[in-house]
Amino acid sequence: MAYTLITANRNYSSWSLRPWLLMKALGIPFADRIEPFTKPANYDEFRAFSPTGQVPVLLDGTRTVWDSLGITLYLADRFPQVWPTGEAARAFAMCAVSEMHGGFSALRNQCTMNVGVRVQKPPFDAALARDVARIHELFEEGLDRFGGPWLAGADFSAVDAFFAPVAWRVRTYGIDVGRGRAWVDTVIAHPAMQQWEAEALAETWREESHEAELGGAGEIVADYRAP
Template identity: 55%
Template sequence: MYTLYIANKNYSSWSLRPWSVMSQLGIPFEEKLVPFEQGCNWDSFRAFSPTGKVPCLLDGDRVVWDSLAIVEYLAERHDGVWPSDPDARAWARCAAAEMHSGFGALREQASMNCGVRVRLHHLTDALKSDIARIDELWNEGLVRFGGPFLAGGHFSAVDAFFVPVAFRILTYDLPVQASTAALAEQLRQLPSSQRWYQDALRETWRDSAHDDEAHLAGEWLEDLRAR
């Protein structure tokens, strides 16, 4: 059985992506959560990951790191990770790779923090641009492949790569188009997403660096996390 190393569910968007693929598609795995530490995680995370980062997948003696590499590794072994239609599959891979390497303003100014609700101080031009691109990309997928998911009728890895965005939309009440908001809600209501979210709310770990990012972004309206 696979072992997937992740960090705090409240914060770790990178961990969520392969976790969502495996959980939603019913790929069996053992979850090992190693919390973020104050300062540097290098020493503790290096015990299982060559980069000192999460996520990291172990398949026997084989180590696979980086969320996109993990998903591609799984796609070689399991059906349904990517769409079966070649056009949808090519688009899905491009969209997932764009999320993997881009959207810097969204990451920096609206970092994932599932259990809080924040009113942003202001929307920078860079963040507006990232939000507009999310609207454009999601609507392209829905229209081109017919929905209800980004690349057609079935959940696939491209949806998993954007589940963290769906949580960010909720946390920061991001001003997205109605169709984007509807898809974000659909992604949050997936059984896997609901399990992740409820686990995130139950966590009592706090990482000051991640919380500081959310405090800098705006006024905290609610903190729904367990005390």
């Protein structure tokens, strides 16, 4: 098999991080192709390789697999380690992945992902506070029920990949996730996450709309990205 995974900027692209980290952490080989966001709307350019005009996209020979969840489900048919082996842990992981994929809109919108900066966040509004409380609850439930260090037990699985962008947000905005911080520290220390961060810090791309979202999220108190 010869997979190619198409992703975008390391600083910005939370959706890209999910399958990239999943494949790296599970040792699934792939060619790494970056198509950066160069303007607020990249739909027309991305339509050349993506039916939705978005990333990530997995190429498997002549087959195109799109969307981070679609890619995860596709890989799970071929690599059983994508999901935890225990029935209870697998059910938790599948539900949490689905919840992350379809929810947490306030967290996404008000705490845009940017790996290379630190932001002083104003007080949370009610919607963001609810999202953070639910993240806090999910992290602690996974660790308590399945024993850690990963969210569904001893082994890395899809649920860890799906919440990895939240780990960067926790660090960027100083979000309190209670005992879930143990998982945040564990996933950030993973060699693949360290690689992603190193590539993010080395990026010189700046895209106007993403930078505007970052500026609106709070006061930037540190920027470690290459100039």
